[in-house]
Amino acid sequence: MFFKNLQKVLRENIREYGMFIALFIIMVIFSFTTNGIFVSSRNISNLLNQTGYIAVLAVGMTLVIVIRHIDLSVGFLAGFLGAVAAVALQFWKLPVYVVIPMTLALGTVAGLITAFLVAQLGIPSFVASLAGWLIYRGALLLVTASTGTIIITDKAFNAIGNGYIPDFPDIGILPGVHKLTLLLGLIALVFFVFNEINGRRKKQAYNFEVLPMDMFILKLVFMTVLVGVITWVLAGYNGLSWTVVVMLLVVSIYHFVTIQTVLGRHIYAVGGNPEAAELSGISVKRLTYVAFGSMGLLSALSGILFASRLQSATTTAGTLFELDAIAAAYIGGVSAAGGVGQVTGSLIGAIVYMSLTSGMNLMNVDIAYQYVVRGAVLVAAVVFDVATRGKGN
Amino acid sequence: MNPPILEMRNISKEFPGVKALDNVSFRVREGEIHGLVGENGAGKSTLMKVLTGVHPYGTYSGDILLYGELQQFAGVGDSERARIAIIYQELALIPEMTVYENIFLGHEISNGLVIDWNETIKRTAEVLRRVGLDINPSTKVKDLGVGKQQLVEIAKALHRDVRILVLDEPTAALNEDDSENLLNLLREQRVQGVTCILISHKLREVIDVADTVTVLRDGQTVVTLDAHQGEVSEPVLIKHMVGREISNIYPDREREISEQVAIEIKDWSAYDSGLGRFILQDVNLTVKKGEIVGISGLMGSGRTEFALSIFGNPEGYNVSGQMFLGGQPFQFNHPGDAIRAGVAYLTEDRKGKGLILIQDVKQNITLANLREIAARGVVDNNAEVKVANEYRASLDIKTPSIEQKVQNLSGGNQQKVSLGKWLFVKPDVLILDEPTRGIDVGAKYEIYTIMNRLVAQGMSIIMISSELPEILGMSDRVYVVSGGRIAGEMRVEEATQEKIMDLATDY
Numbered sequence: 001m002f003f004k005n006l007q008k009v010l011r012e013n014i015r016e017y018g019m020f021i022a023l024f025i026i027m028v029i030f031s032f033t034t035n036g037i038f039v040s041s042r043n044i045s046n047l048l049n050q051t052g053y054i055a056v057l058a059v060g061m062t063l064v065i066v067i068r069h070i071d072l073s074v075g076f077l078a079g080f081l082g083a084v085a086a087v088a089l090q091f092w093k094l095p096v097y098v099v100i101p102m103t104l105a106l107g108t109v110a111g112l113i114t115a116f117l118v119a120q121l122g123i124p125s126f127v128a129s130l131a132g133w134l135i136y137r138g139a140l141l142l143v144t145a146s147t148g149t150i151i152i153t154d155k156a157f158n159a160i161g162n163g164y165i166p167d168f169p170d171i172g173i174l175p176g177v178h179k180l181t182l183l184l185g186l187i188a189l190v191f192f193v194f195n196e197i198n199g200r201r202k203k204q205a206y207n208f209e210v211l212p213m214d215m216f217i218l219k220l221v222f223m224t225v226l227v228g229v230i231t232w233v234l235a236g237y238n239g240l241s242w243t244v245v246v247m248l249l250v251v252s253i254y255h256f257v258t259i260q261t262v263l264g265r266h267i268y269a270v271g272g273n274p275e276a277a278e279l280s281g282i283s284v285k286r287l288t289y290v291a292f293g294s295m296g297l298l299s300a301l302s303g304i305l306f307a308s309r310l311q312s313a314t315t316t317a318g319t320l321f322e323l324d325a326i327a328a329a330y331i332g333g334v335s336a337a338g339g340v341g342q343v344t345g346s347l348i349g350a351i352v353y354m355s356l357t358s359g360m361n362l363m364n365v366d367i368a369y370q371y372v373v374r375g376a377v378l379v380a381a382v383v384f385d386v387a388t389r390g391k392g393n
Numbered sequence: 394m395n396p397p398i399l400e401m402r403n404i405s406k407e408f409p410g411v412k413a414l415d416n417v418s419f420r421v422r423e424g425e426i427h428g429l430v431g432e433n434g435a436g437k438s439t440l441m442k443v444l445t446g447v448h449p450y451g452t453y454s455g456d457i458l459l460y461g462e463l464q465q466f467a468g469v470g471d472s473e474r475a476r477i478a479i480i481y482q483e484l485a486l487i488p489e490m491t492v493y494e495n496i497f498l499g500h501e502i503s504n505g506l507v508i509d510w511n512e513t514i515k516r517t518a519e520v521l522r523r524v525g526l527d528i529n530p531s532t533k534v535k536d537l538g539v540g541k542q543q544l545v546e547i548a549k550a551l552h553r554d555v556r557i558l559v560l561d562e563p564t565a566a567l568n569e570d571d572s573e574n575l576l577n578l579l580r581e582q583r584v585q586g587v588t589c590i591l592i593s594h595k596l597r598e599v600i601d602v603a604d605t606v607t608v609l610r611d612g613q614t615v616v617t618l619d620a621h622q623g624e625v626s627e628p629v630l631i632k633h634m635v636g637r638e639i640s641n642i643y644p645d646r647e648r649e650i651s652e653q654v655a656i657e658i659k660d661w662s663a664y665d666s667g668l669g670r671f672i673l674q675d676v677n678l679t680v681k682k683g684e685i686v687g688i689s690g691l692m693g694s695g696r697t698e699f700a701l702s703i704f705g706n707p708e709g710y711n712v713s714g715q716m717f718l719g720g721q722p723f724q725f726n727h728p729g730d731a732i733r734a735g736v737a738y739l740t741e742d743r744k745g746k747g748l749i750l751i752q753d754v755k756q757n758i759t760l761a762n763l764r765e766i767a768a769r770g771v772v773d774n775n776a777e778v779k780v781a782n783e784y785r786a787s788l789d790i791k792t793p794s795i796e797q798k799v800q801n802l803s804g805g806n807q808q809k810v811s812l813g814k815w816l817f818v819k820p821d822v823l824i825l826d827e828p829t830r831g832i833d834v835g836a837k838y839e840i841y842t843i844m845n846r847l848v849a850q851g852m853s854i855i856m857i858s859s860e861l862p863e864i865l866g867m868s869d870r871v872y873v874v875s876g877g878r879i880a881g882e883m884r885v886e887e888a889t890q891e892k893i894m895d896l897a898t899d900y
Binding site: 202206208209260261262263265266268269272273275276277278279280281282283339340 | 704705707727728729731732733738740745746747748749750751752756760761763764767770771772774775778794796814
């Protein structure tokens with residue numbers, strides 16, 4: 001009975017759970033092939049920190065793809081803005097609390113310019129953003145031309161990509177474990193479980209279909225173990241890094257906005273059928289500005305995270321980020337046809353994508369094979385997406 | 394009596410959870426026009442998909458016999474080789490290609506390497522003559538009207554020497570003139586030995602041209618009638634289709650029209666810079682509170698363009714003129730402005746421009762007025778469910794759940810969802826563009842009943858329709874549009890089909 005239920009639930013929700021299962025399988029495989037190094041505290045912590053700047057881009061890209069566009073300019077825009085931040089910090093001697101908002105604002109403006117070309121002048125986003133790709137690449141080279149790599153010495157700035165959240169003072173219990181991280185993990189868990197139970201109760205009140213009780217408990221246990229293990233693993237190293245905090249904040253905000261607000265619903269409506277959305281009083285133009293503007297903002301954030309992580313701005317920063325972000329979004333279940341895809345999916349997609357890199361690096365796999373494997377996983381994810389389309393919800 | 398060219402015996406076809414065809418038998422004699430009618434979901438399209446190999450051999454049970462020989466089509470290619478062609482409601486032409494390229498697409502005349510375009514054009518001209526289409530074969534398909542495109546489709550089928558031509562709702566998008574042309578063409582092809590299977594909701598057409606009519610209901614054959622023995626009439630067909638008698642196609646209503654004007658349009662003109670000409674000129678129109686005003690006109694007369702130009706002008710025409718709502722002047726720059734001012738527009742293109750097919754019933758219903766169920770931009774899920782359930786009940790939307798995707802509903806129920814969306818914005822003026830296109834008799838009656846209920850509550854309705862009986866049956870007053878101008882206005886008591894057609898064709 002239990003396994004029959006399990007089979008049925010998995011089959012009906014394969015799209016929703018497929019990502020988590022894939023991530024789980026990849027982690028198990030790498031744990032074996034690297035003798036457990038892959039799941040060590042240190043490696044998981046590094047993996048998540050590396051995911052940060054791609055995940056942030058993938059979240060923005062999700063909205064852009066959902067409204068049936070694409071943005072190729074984000075990689076070099078991130079690189080360019082990272083360099084601008086470095087110049088502002090090192091040469092103009094601006095304080096970090098000015099530099100970060102300024103960079104984010106510049107990114108937003110850059111996104112709005114792409115949006116202007118797309119929404120106002122009707123240029124296909126592929127072309128408009130390809131032009132951006134070239135222009136920002138040139139701009140990055142210009143900024144770094146005289147100096148080459150710009151080393152950033154600002155401690156606060158560098159902490160974003162390398163620092164960890166502070167801990168409670170040591171009071172003797174749980175030595176060597178990051179206690180604030182544990183506490184935050186616990187709060188997140190309680191919040192998640194409470195939310196799930198509440199949601200299920202409401203659905204029942206409306207006589208909507210809900211998971212059978214045993215499956216519901218299984219889901220809760222699975223998620224609890226997942227979050228619990230990740231929290232414990234992170235707490236065993238240096239705790240939560242600022243990068244992970246930023247990433248989780250971005251994903252949470254975007255998840256809330258896309259799922260629960262009028263703005264989010266309008267974005268999916270435009271993606272599902274732009275003409276119907278327009279005739280329903282939704283301004284497709286306005287939402288094009290919103291999606292590309294947010295993409296620009298997150299490109300700037302990604303550039304900051306990357307520059308901060310390297311503690312420098314380089315001439316090649318941001319190379320191919322856009323394709324990594326697009327791949328992460330597709331792996332995460334965003335549909336190229338528009339109207340379908342969630343930012344949480346793209347986050348998982350980014351983690352899957354970076355896990356492949358991290359795991360294969362640990363195994364000393366030749367970079368040539370790494371590209372082949374990543375390509376194969378991308379194809380597999382999209383084939384899976386197409387094959388399961390129309391099943392379940 | 395001719396022998397059967399086609400016999401489909403005991404065909405059954407199941408989809409997960411639904412028995413779409415249940416032991417259907419269907420016989421077509423050589424050279425006849427065979428009408429196939431039934432409500433939406435009765436199984437007409439599924440039966441034709443079985444015939445043409447879209448549902449290949451093995452996915453259904455039963456036998457298909459052509460000239461008494463058993464056929465096992467593995468795909469559409471096989472049925473084409475057996476010289477069966479189907480023309481769908483949605484045309485399958487490539488707009489950017491010329492007529493001759495389209496007609497010979499996939500069957501190019503070549504010496505194995507190079508296409509012989511001269512021969513292609515010559516033969517295209519021949520086959521165009523056969524369908525009575527006087528156009529240059531080098532015209533691009535996108536530059537033709539829908540009626541002519543339909544004829545190109547038929548020419549494409551004819552040049553392949555089809556024996557059986559299936560037409561699925563061929564006149565749904567055509568005006569009366571083009572429809573008449575098409576039906577005449579079918580009659581001629583019958584003489585030339587092509588057997589036609591005609592699927593249509595327009596029963597009058599079927600009665601006009603068909604030699605035999607088969608009625609399907611709930612996946613079963615109800616009856617096959619011979620038109621030459623006088624068995625076929627509209628009431629008889631409807632009775633068989635719905636399984637009960639509908640005595641009156643248009644529900645009665647108490648006509649209580651106030652003197653209060655709901656919307657007034659003055660000297661309204663619209664210029665389409667893409668086409669480089671005026672599509673509307675000096676249109677004047679008023680609608681009173683509680684009134685249904687019918688707008689009749691041929692395809693391309695400017696009916697839909699008029700509605701869109703009022704409704705926030707999403708096509709970006711250059712519009713001049715004045716609009717008053719409840720006596721106040723208004724100007725809309727976007728459909729959103731119109732909605733906020735109490736004007737709603739139900740599009741004629743339900744799937745293309747009306748619904749978001751991949752979203753569910755509740756999301757579609759609340760789409761145009763999400764702010765009503767949101768606080769500070771955050772949607773209240775409970776309120777949304779409540780709203781959706783209200784409209785599901787009051788419009789009798791048949792769906793297993795309000796979380797069902799709209800693409801899985803039948804045409805009639807999709808139309809009710811669209812209607813629900815516009816009722817939720819609580820408009821004063823509701824513009825309905827072809828509100829009953831492509832939906833079955835039962836659902837039509839329900840939509841008419843809803844319209845009557847709305848005007849009784851004080852709403853004003855502008856109904857655009859190609860179907861003259863609908864205009865006459867539902868309106869209080871009729872405007873006839875022709876060439877972008879109002880060609881005439883009359884009370885429905887004074888209107889007749891002839892009078893309206895006369896004005897509509899009068900440029």
